[in-house]
Amino acid sequence: MTEPYRIRQARTTDSAVIAALLVEGFGHDYGGALLGKAGQRMLERIHALPGRLNGMFVAADTTDRPVGMAGLRTTELRPTTNWQEESIQLEELGIARAFWLELRADLTEPSNYQLRPDEAFVYSVVVTASWRRRGVAEALLQVLQQEAWSRGKRRIALEVVATNSAALRLYESHGYTLVRHRRGLLSLLRLGVPPRLLLARPLTNEVHSPPPSAAPR
Numbered sequence: 001m002t003e004p005y006r007i008r009q010a011r012t013t014d015s016a017v018i019a020a021l022l023v024e025g026f027g028h029d030y031g032g033a034l035l036g037k038a039g040q041r042m043l044e045r046i047h048a049l050p051g052r053l054n055g056m057f058v059a060a061d062t063t064d065r066p067v068g069m070a071g072l073r074t075t076e077l078r079p080t081t082n083w084q085e086e087s088i089q090l091e092e093l094g095i096a097r098a099f100w101l102e103l104r105a106d107l108t109e110p111s112n113y114q115l116r117p118d119e120a121f122v123y124s125v126v127v128t129a130s131w132r133r134r135g136v137a138e139a140l141l142q143v144l145q146q147e148a149w150s151r152g153k154r155r156i157a158l159e160v161v162a163t164n165s166a167a168l169r170l171y172e173s174h175g176y177t178l179v180r181h182r183r184g185l186l187s188l189l190r191l192g193v194p195p196r197l198l199l200a201r202p203l204t205n206e207v208h209s210p211p212p213s214a215a216p217r
């Protein structure tokens with residue numbers, strides 16, 4: 001399959017497709033709370049908020065529809081978050097499910113990773129199933145690495161659930177190595193929640209070279 005795609009910054013008009021990609025990639029990680037229509041609508045509304053797509057890139061097909069996405073965070077570049085997100089979460093999920101989602105995150109997820117000033121962080125890497133194994137995630141990573149380098153960052157980090165072997169292969173093949181395990185409470189107590197692996201790699205001017213997979217496979 002040789003359909004072309006291009007990597008561009010995400011736009012507010014992408015928010016419905018971004019919501020669908022997030023549900024596809026991570027819906028099962030949240031105890032099912034995001035899997036229904038309400039979960040998708042919540043994510044769509046949140047990602048349509050001004051500033052919410054800061055640092056987000058998409059791989060778009062020939063109709064300009066995103067087929068993959070990945071976000072970059074630095075100390076200066078981060079999605080704007082404010083009280084509106086919580087209120088959308090309550091409106092769409094209702095108080096019980098919104099509370100459950102928060103509680104679950106508190107119990108299972110490690111605290112937010114604190115970035116160093118010279119560091120960038122990759123998050124929300126997803127490629128829709130029909131586009132996988134064509135180098136799309138690889139091309140997104142390359143663009144994020146270039147963006148981080150051009151912003152003066154010299155190291156790039158990310159987190160991956162220890163059991164996600166596809167993502168681990170992807171990152172390891174791009175020179176990311178283990179920094180440490182990060183655990184939420186249930187993982188610390190060894191209650192069946194796998195740890196997250198903090199991986200990182202140095203950035204050098206080699207990231208300026210064009211991505212190997214810019215030409216679709």
Ligand SMILES: CC(C)(COP(=O)(O)OP(=O)(O)OC[C@H]1O[C@@H](n2cnc3c(N)ncnc32)[C@H](O)[C@@H]1OP(=O)(O)O)[C@@H](O)C(=O)NCCC(=O)NCCS
Binds near residue numbers: 134135138139159
């Ligand atoms: C992980 C994911 C983003 C990979 O996207 P992708 O576009 O298929 O990845 P690429 O085609 O760029 O793969 C590049 C390399 O990564 C590795 N890789 C990717 N998917 C793999 C899989 N399912 N099994 C083994 N290795 C895999 C391979 O080394 C691959 O190179 P190859 O195809 O030449 O063997 C995609 O499977 C996905 O969206 N998964 C669900 C969400 C998720 O887990 N995101 C990561 C969160 S940290």
